Amino acid sequence: MGRRREPGFQARPWSELSVRHRLSTAPGELALLGALLVVVIGVATVDDFVRLRDIQQHGVPATAVVVDVRDFSKSPDRPIVRVNTADGGSFSAEVGWQRWEGGPVVGDTRPVLYLPADPEGTVVDRTLSYAHTTHVLGLVAMAVIGWGDVVLWRNGTLVPRHRRGLLSRRQGPRA
Numbered sequence: 001m002g003r004r005r006e007p008g009f010q011a012r013p014w015s016e017l018s019v020r021h022r023l024s025t026a027p028g029e030l031a032l033l034g035a036l037l038v039v040v041i042g043v044a045t046v047d048d049f050v051r052l053r054d055i056q057q058h059g060v061p062a063t064a065v066v067v068d069v070r071d072f073s074k075s076p077d078r079p080i081v082r083v084n085t086a087d088g089g090s091f092s093a094e095v096g097w098q099r100w101e102g103g104p105v106v107g108d109t110r111p112v113l114y115l116p117a118d119p120e121g122t123v124v125d126r127t128l129s130y131a132h133t134t135h136v137l138g139l140v141a142m143a144v145i146g147w148g149d150v151v152l153w154r155n156g157t158l159v160p161r162h163r164r165g166l167l168s169r170r171q172g173p174r175a
Contacts, residue, residue, distance in 0.1 A: 027156045034149040038142050045138030052131055055122050059113030062086060064123065066108045070094065079104030083114055083123060093123045098133050100125045 022028040064081035071077055079095045093114070095104075099122070111126040124131065 031153045064112040
């Protein structure tokens with residue numbers, strides 16, 4: 001059932017709609033949600049990058065022993081470590097995703113970096129070969145979602161113009 005339209009009513013093409021009218025459509029709302037998602041992913045990626053850079057530049061070397069492993073069904077296991085500092089102290093910390101080289105095994109000992117100002121915060125395995133995987137994935141996600149937003153905002157759909165005609169011809173005449 002749709003809205004009743006007056007005789008002679010003709011919908012305006014997407015390109016002629018104002019910003020306010022575009023935002024009041026489903027494609028406009030999706031584009032707005034996508035833009036918000038890009039901002040959230042961007043803030044999280046930059047925050048994680050800055051935190052990792054700080055620990056790599058100002059981190060204090062220590063030795064960590066894996067005391068437990070948190071098992072996550074859909075992501076890599078995360079080790080819980082006991083960090084023994086150079087001054088004889090120790091503390092426990094959970095190592096975040098992409099901060100530990102290989103699979104954690106209870107009893108495994110590794111050299112790590114930690115920040116004395118926040119010892120139970122970020123702990124990074126010093127043998128880690130590449131720590132920026134999450135940052136690259138964040139940038140790729142932002143690029144893909146951002147590109148989709150631009151296409152959606154400009155065209156009102158993600159289906160390219162030359163494909164729209166093909167799709168309507170395949171469906172046949174409407175009753």
